[in-house]
Amino acid sequence: MSLADLTTHLTQAFQASDYATCAQTLPALKLQLAKASLLTPDFAQAPVADLVATRDILEMGALAAVHLGHEDQLERYIMQLRPFYATTVIDPSANENKLMALYLLLLLSRNEIAAFHTELETLGEVDGALENDAYLSYPVRLERWLMEGSYDKVYKAISQQSQVPAPEFSLFADTLAYALRGEIALCAEKAYSSLPIANARSLFFYQSDQQVIDFVQDQAGWSITNGHIVFPSVDADELASSAVTSLASSERVISNTLNYAGKVESII
């Protein structure tokens, strides 16, 4: 099949939300694009119409990857799209902010905060884009709440359909919720000595007690007694580790002192 045929085929499948067919068509299509050297084009020379077409194909690919839950593929498509977004030769795409927001969400769900901020800085060039754009502001808000610890707001934002800017975004809800519970578990471990299961249910945003019990069993060192979750005591931990550290610290003192002696020797 030729490039044009494949493109129409993909567009049809995409419009019919048949993402599996999209995924099947895309490899062949990308091969054709690469042969036409449009995958990594020379922006000064390639015809504008071709560039726009390539960008649209890649965008469809990225969105299909989101729907199919292929995170790695989404990341790859974003990388391939980047030069198309950076150039001024073609008009900006309507999907740009949406896709970048999805990518940010992906980074957030993987807890890659450094990459998240680097990306944000690049996007922030357009004045006010981050606060005012419906798509971009969503991951930005989530990150801010996650960092300050307003976990309830985060959960509301990912679980309530009304707060999600586009249906694609809710596809990340499960991964995000999972990451969120992990964060809360880490905090709870340090902050509470014990917690009633009923309270824990609301704390971890679970619907039933059974889910809480399942969750507790996945966490190392947590146990349930008399309807309370008992967290591993920090003091016991410290006692155990202090014996190790005192040994390690005397070793460190010795090595430091030897080091100083060597240095002073070389000075004199």
Next chain:
Amino acid sequence: MSTDIKPETPKVEVAPVQVVDAEEVKASVINDIKQSFTLLERGATTFDSRFILKVFRDLPALRKRVNATILSKIVGESYPDSNESKNILLKFIGEDTPKDNHEMEIDFTSNPATPEAVVTITPTEILPEVDMFLHLLIQVWLLNRHEIEPLKAFNEFVVTKLKTYNRRSLDQLSAKIWFYYARAKELSGQLDEIRPVLLNALGTATIRHDTETQASLITLLLRNYVVSKNFNQAANLVSKTNFPESAGNALAARYLYYLGRINAIQLDYSSAHDKVIGAIRKAPQTKLASGFLQSANKLNIVIELLMGDIPERSIFSQRELERCLVPYFEITKAVRIGDITLFSETVEKHAEKLKQDGNYSLVLRLRQNVIKTGIRIMSLAYSRIPLKDICIRLHLDSEESAEYIVAKAIRDGVIEATIDHEKGFMQSKEVLDIYSTNEPQQTYHDRIEFCLGLHDDSVKSMRYPMSLNRFDLKQVEEVREREKELASEIQEGDFDEDDDDDFEL
């Protein structure tokens, strides 16, 4: 020399006293430039970069004094007629002269006169160092007059010519030439275009072990990426290149500053802090570098706040910095008190300024610090406090949020406390005595390490006169005399303060 001046004197109708002054100034400037030539020659023959550095030290003063007359005269005298660069240079100098007023009018008439003047001197060949230095001088002169278009055209010519030379004594000069090359392109907004050119040049410089040019190009590329907000690429560049250790302080300071900014973006605050502090210390402490110091200090304040420290008050009361640091001072106040509403108001108020400095997104990250400070203050003041009160004091939206936030603060080690969920209060633990831990020992160790490192560095940077034993005694004395001369000149002159005025982002 006199043949050159004659045709222009009748042209000047204004007070003749001024003319004499102008002539005197001109003579002294030409004299200075000539002196630079001797230094350059000496640098080229002895392979001692200090002579060339001395020339650069004089450059900022010189660049304010040169004009087209002087330049065309110098070019005319220095180049042999057979050298094709001569006419090109003269063209660049002369090209735009009619635009200018009175003084430039003079040199327009003097231009045709210069070749005649040369006849009397007739140099047979020109040293590459002197050649490139003249090119550099013209670059600086064009930039000073904000003639970006001619400067860009000239730059292309310079860079092509530069590539034909491969002399280590040119390293310092080529580093500077690249700087003005990139600067011109940046001023006209062609950031994308020069990247491949710079990267190519960086490759060449690396192969030739041309550390000075290498350092200059790395900083230029970093600046390019940072200005166009390509932090990913900037981070990649840093990880793929080695910044030469022997590079000059001004370059190192700039490099550290960009590195600090990249680290800060990537949330690596402690290394960002180290880098920015290094940049501030290495930067020339003169007026010309105040733009750089301002932005470095701004960044430093934000990073310190992000690390949870409160910058010292003395930073804000430095005379040159006081005015531009006002927004940062107010933000610091808000963070210190831990008042989230005050913080939001302050950020809103100074948003424009912060965006201009490129620190806006970093400052926004401070929100969580403000909350944490608020919680810390409360945990220090009360041994037990209901979550509801925390919620009210910190202007939080709900008690639920407050609980999560406090839990996170405990986990991050901001406070030592526990939460009682059923009764809904936060119970602070007793404050740990810091002297019962390893902390003082660690700090003491760090300080000793620092002192030892300082000692090592000082030893490494000590310089000895080169291979003295080869000279006989008389020459030794001569050399000493020269060293002394140079040392006093170095002491008199300021630090390498050139081109610091464009540090601001």
